[in-house]
Amino acid sequence: MFDFSVFTSWLDAALLSVMPGWLTILVECVLVALGIITLYAIFAMVMIYVERKFCAFVQCRLGPDRVGPWGTIQVVCDVLKMLTKEIVSLRKTDRFLHALAPFLVVTASMTTFACLPWNKGAQILDFNVGVFFFLAIGSIGVVGILLAGWSANNKYSLIGAMRAGAQIISYELSIGMVMLTMICLTGTMSFSEICQNQAEGGWYIFRGHFVALAAFIVYLIAGNAECNRGPFDLPESESELTAGYHTEYSGMDFGFYYLAEYLNLFICAGMASTIFLGGWAPFVIPGLDGFNEVMAIIPGFVWFLVKVFFVLFLLLWERWTFPRLRIDQILTLEWKYLIPISMLLLVLMALCVSLGLTF
Amino acid sequence: MANTSYFAGLIGGIKSLCTGLGVTFRELWTPKITERYPENRKENHIPERFRGTLVMPHNENNEHKCIGCGICQMQCPNGTIKVETKMVETADGKKKKQLVRYVYDHGCCMYCMLCTRACPQGAIEFSPEYEGAVFARESLFKVLNQPGSKCVEKPARPAAAKPAAATEGAKPAVAQPQTADADAAKAKAEKMAAAAKKAAENAAAARAAANEAKAAAEANAADTALQEAWKEAEAKALKLETAAKNFAQKAAEAAADVK
Numbered sequence: 001m002f003d004f005s006v007f008t009s010w011l012d013a014a015l016l017s018v019m020p021g022w023l024t025i026l027v028e029c030v031l032v033a034l035g036i037i038t039l040y041a042i043f044a045m046v047m048i049y050v051e052r053k054f055c056a057f058v059q060c061r062l063g064p065d066r067v068g069p070w071g072t073i074q075v076v077c078d079v080l081k082m083l084t085k086e087i088v089s090l091r092k093t094d095r096f097l098h099a100l101a102p103f104l105v106v107t108a109s110m111t112t113f114a115c116l117p118w119n120k121g122a123q124i125l126d127f128n129v130g131v132f133f134f135l136a137i138g139s140i141g142v143v144g145i146l147l148a149g150w151s152a153n154n155k156y157s158l159i160g161a162m163r164a165g166a167q168i169i170s171y172e173l174s175i176g177m178v179m180l181t182m183i184c185l186t187g188t189m190s191f192s193e194i195c196q197n198q199a200e201g202g203w204y205i206f207r208g209h210f211v212a213l214a215a216f217i218v219y220l221i222a223g224n225a226e227c228n229r230g231p232f233d234l235p236e237s238e239s240e241l242t243a244g245y246h247t248e249y250s251g252m253d254f255g256f257y258y259l260a261e262y263l264n265l266f267i268c269a270g271m272a273s274t275i276f277l278g279g280w281a282p283f284v285i286p287g288l289d290g291f292n293e294v295m296a297i298i299p300g301f302v303w304f305l306v307k308v309f310f311v312l313f314l315l316l317w318e319r320w321t322f323p324r325l326r327i328d329q330i331l332t333l334e335w336k337y338l339i340p341i342s343m344l345l346l347v348l349m350a351l352c353v354s355l356g357l358t359f
Numbered sequence: 360m361a362n363t364s365y366f367a368g369l370i371g372g373i374k375s376l377c378t379g380l381g382v383t384f385r386e387l388w389t390p391k392i393t394e395r396y397p398e399n400r401k402e403n404h405i406p407e408r409f410r411g412t413l414v415m416p417h418n419e420n421n422e423h424k425c426i427g428c429g430i431c432q433m434q435c436p437n438g439t440i441k442v443e444t445k446m447v448e449t450a451d452g453k454k455k456k457q458l459v460r461y462v463y464d465h466g467c468c469m470y471c472m473l474c475t476r477a478c479p480q481g482a483i484e485f486s487p488e489y490e491g492a493v494f495a496r497e498s499l500f501k502v503l504n505q506p507g508s509k510c511v512e513k514p515a516r517p518a519a520a521k522p523a524a525a526t527e528g529a530k531p532a533v534a535q536p537q538t539a540d541a542d543a544a545k546a547k548a549e550k551m552a553a554a555a556k557k558a559a560e561n562a563a564a565a566r567a568a569a570n571e572a573k574a575a576a577e578a579n580a581a582d583t584a585l586q587e588a589w590k591e592a593e594a595k596a597l598k599l600e601t602a603a604k605n606f607a608q609k610a611a612e613a614a615a616d617v618k
Contacts (some may be wrong), residue, residue, distance in 0.1 A: 062393040
């Protein structure tokens with residue numbers, strides 16, 4: 001398996017040989033930031049294209065197919081349009097908070113994006129409380145959403161933001177509980193160690209058998225709710241609230257929300273594939289050495305992306321199947337079903353681990 | 360919902376969600392029904408009853424069925440139709456409306472079909488022609504009758520229905536086939552036929568008056584004034600009848616020329 005840290009340590013050494021230490025760190029930070037932002041933009045565009053095509057196929061349509069081959073240039077045109085649109089500044093709004101809110105949302109989204117393990121040794125934010133950090137930073141997004149709704153001085157925005165607050169804060173409980181369940185199994189909160197463990201001993205979704213599988217499903221449901229998507233999209237429910245909390249945003253300010261929404265979906269899928277499906281770890285079957293060697297030739301980032309897009313497929317499939325829930329139904333689902341289930345899973349997983357029933 | 364227990368509701372919910380996922384998963388692979396319009400305009404099938412635009416069908420002789428009655432114009436709730444007509448005198452001396460221009464404002468039409476339902480002649484109908492986009496508002500005004508077209512002629516009525524004197528002269532002229540080469544002769548024949556008809560009518564009227572005068576005179580033989588009037592009326596009727604005969608003969612000759 002190719003170790004990306006070979007390249008990063010070579011770059012580090014090369015930079016150190018020509019410039020002082022503080023400048024090296026600065027240059028590396030800028031490079032990493034550029035890389036992250038580029039990847040962010042590229043994946044947002046890919047996601048928008050995939051979403052539009054998938055949604056069309058579910059609805060027996062073809063989707064965008066006019067601009068470029070199979071409509072692939074359509075997304076680029078949409079991005080250019082978004083970049084060149086006017087940013088309208090409104091009277092009687094809280095200007096400062098109104099301008100700040102999209103940056104909070106997109107910052108939370110980008111920072112969590114940086115937590116994803118792309119390859120062995122290719123991880124931007126990696127330390128011993130990675131999972132905890134991921135959850136903590138991810139929660140900043142909801143602050144941005146609440147501020148957006150409050151500062152716009154618009155009833156639709158405010159209703160959307162209140163719904164988003166109620167929903168995201170509720171579902172974060174489930175996500176946290178499921179993460180705890182899996183940390184019982186992994187024994188570490190560092191993403192690189194989680195991936196390394198899975199590369200050596202098999203994916204956690206197999207090792208934790210039915211408990212991990214149930215936790216995976218609960219994670220997908222709660223993650224979808226965190227992203228304000230699918231049947232849980234009532235913070236922005238366009239048929240009742242125009243666009244919910246980002247009703248009053250235009251141009252690239254709106255674009256940030258748009259980007260963050262799609263990237264949050266990607267991050268949700270990425271985190272699911274990291275914790276349950278092994279991140280960059282290849283698929284290995286113990287005992288079949290020839291097969292395992294072939295699997296190990298495939299680079300880690302390909303494995304990671306394949307897994308992410310598999311989870312994305314599940315999320316999109318679910319998103320275009322179910323109708324939007326009412327706010328009381330959403331909260332009922334969380335508080336009456338998902339939280340008891342995830343608590344039960346946590347207890348079961350703890351029992352399994354302590355009795356040595358996992359693999 | 361209220362009657363089901365917590366676990367039954369949970370299991371039932373999961374089942375129904377899985378059913379939904381199954382439906383969309385199957386739908387993912389079905390052939391897509393999107394019509395790729397500009398590429399498929401050759402094979403694109405539009406149902407016949409689709410109301411795309413109003414048309415006035417013309418037959419192979421460039422004849423339509425519109426009699427210019429204007430009922431469609433009155434029926435149209437939007438003022439979409441404007442029927443321009445003129446009064447013409449037919450060969451048998453009747454006044455008749457004739458269509459000049461049938462103007463249809465496609466931009467105003469709401470495709471309710473009240474005009475086509477109201478038309479007593481079945482002269483207009485909706486066609487599934489759907490490419491109605493134009494570059495200027497004025498282009499939406501369409502003249503539905505083709506240039507040089509005319510109303511299709513109905514077969515002539517039976518001779519018995521017309522005055523005896525008139526039919527002799529007028530009938531051949533009316534029954535003429537409409538050929539383009541003998542325009543002048545035709546016009547003359549028609550003129551003569553009209554004159555003959557008028558003369559015949561005059562003669563008939565005079566004869567009727569004379570008959571009345573005769574009856575009156577015979578009733579009171581003593582009244583010399585009535586006798587005089589009878590004689591006068593008789594003379595006038597005879598004169599007019601002779602003239603009518605002459606006219607009829609001339610009309611017949613003119614009709615023969617046309618043939």
